[in-house]
Structure formats: C-alpha cells, structure tokens
Amino acid sequence: MENGGVAFAPKVGVVVFLLKGDKVLLGRRRSHVGYNTFALPGGHLEFGESFEECAATEMKEETGLDIDKIDYLTVTNNVISREAKPLHVVAICMRAVLADPNQMPQNLEPDKCDGWDWYDWNDLPKPLFGPLETMVRRGFNPFSYQSK
Numbered sequence: 428m429e430n431g432g433v434a435f436a437p438k439v440g441v442v443v444f445l446l447k448g449d450k451v452l453l454g455r456r457r458s459h460v461g462y463n464t465f466a467l468p469g470g471h472l473e474f475g476e477s478f479e480e481c482a483a484t485e486m487k488e489e490t491g492l493d494i495d496k497i498d499y500l501t502v503t504n505n506v507i508s509r510e511a512k513p514l515h516v517v518a519i520c521m522r523a524v525l526a527d528p529n530q531m532p533q534n535l536e537p538d539k540c541d542g543w544d545w546y547d548w549n550d551l552p553k554p555l556f557g558p559l560e561t562m563v564r565r566g567f568n569p570f571s572y573q574s575k
C-alpha cells in the first residue's frame with residue numbers, strides 16, 4: 428500500500444502452538460482485530476529479539492506460563508484488514524511445550540483476551556482467528572508438522 432511505505436508496512440508477529448497431549452492453548456480475543464475469535468498466544472517481534480525469545484516473552488506476559496522445547500514451524504503471510512485499519516502481519520509460527528506440565532494458564536491481559544484454555548486439535552472452537560482458520564483449512568497440523 429502506498430503511503431511512503433511506513434505506516435502500513437507489514438509487521439512481524441510471533442505466535443505459539445503450545446501443545447499438551449492432543450490439545451493446544453487458545454484464547455478468545457478481545458482486541459478490535461479478530462474480536463471474539465479464538466487465537467494462539469502471540470505478539471509482535473520487538474527490536475533485537477529472537478523468535479524463541481519473543482515466543483517465551485509473549486507467552487509469559489499473556490498466560491504466566493513458562494515454555495520449553497521452543498522450535499520454529501512455519502511462516503504465514505496475513506493481510507488481516509485492508510480498509511479502516513490496514514494490518515498486514517507476517518506470522519512466525521512456533522511450537523512449544525510446558526516447562527512444568529502442571530502449570531495452569533492465567534489470563535494476565537484481560538483487556539486483550541477472555542481467558543485461556545486447552546482445546547482438542549480435532550475439535551477446535553469456533554470462530555477461529557482468520558490466520559489460524561486459514562492454516563487449519565489448509566490442513567496444517569502442529570503436532571505432526573516438521574519444519575524444513
């Protein structure tokens with residue numbers, strides 16, 4: 428989009444498929460972007476951060492959870508909105524497990540999320556956040572996916 432190339436420049440997001448048994452951690456968004464949809468924990472990459480650091484930091488800030496075995500899965504290119512508030516996010520998708528399998532998620536940013544819960548990958552809640560919905564529709568599976 429033409430505006431000098433800055434304000435509408437694509438952003439880098441880092442999202443985390445946190446796996447526990449056959450389940451994945453999702454929360455219902457309260458943000459204007461994707462309001463009421465179920466999404467992965469995640470945020471924007473900050474200056475100097477590695478993908479792994481960003482994944483761990485966002486997870487801790489949003490859920491209080493400590494994660495382990497953080498690895499890169501894939502990348503998605505998402506034009507999330509075009510008109511009123513243009514948003515184009517390149518999402519780096521990571522996978523992780525709980526450092527302590529007994530740790531429970533807390534809703535530490537209640538203005539951004541209704542709460543976190545574990546959902547069976549084969550019985551995901553609806554509606555999913557657009558970028559996640561697209562991955563699921565294309566057959567992406569974070570349990571079996573091997574990054575190249």
Ligand SMILES: Nc1nc2c([nH]c(=O)n2[C@H]2C[C@H](O)[C@@H](COP(=O)(O)OP(=O)(O)OP(=O)(O)O)O2)c(=O)[nH]1
Pocket residue numbers: 439440441442458460465466467468469470471472505516517518539556558559
């Ligand atoms: N949270 C989340 N973000 C996603 C997903 N898929 C996807 O493309 N994104 C993109 C869109 C968001 O603009 C971006 C970062 O997530 P966010 O909207 O939750 O960011 P945030 O306000 O908490 O970020 P921050 O600025 O506090 O770091 O990643 C997903 O499943 N969950």
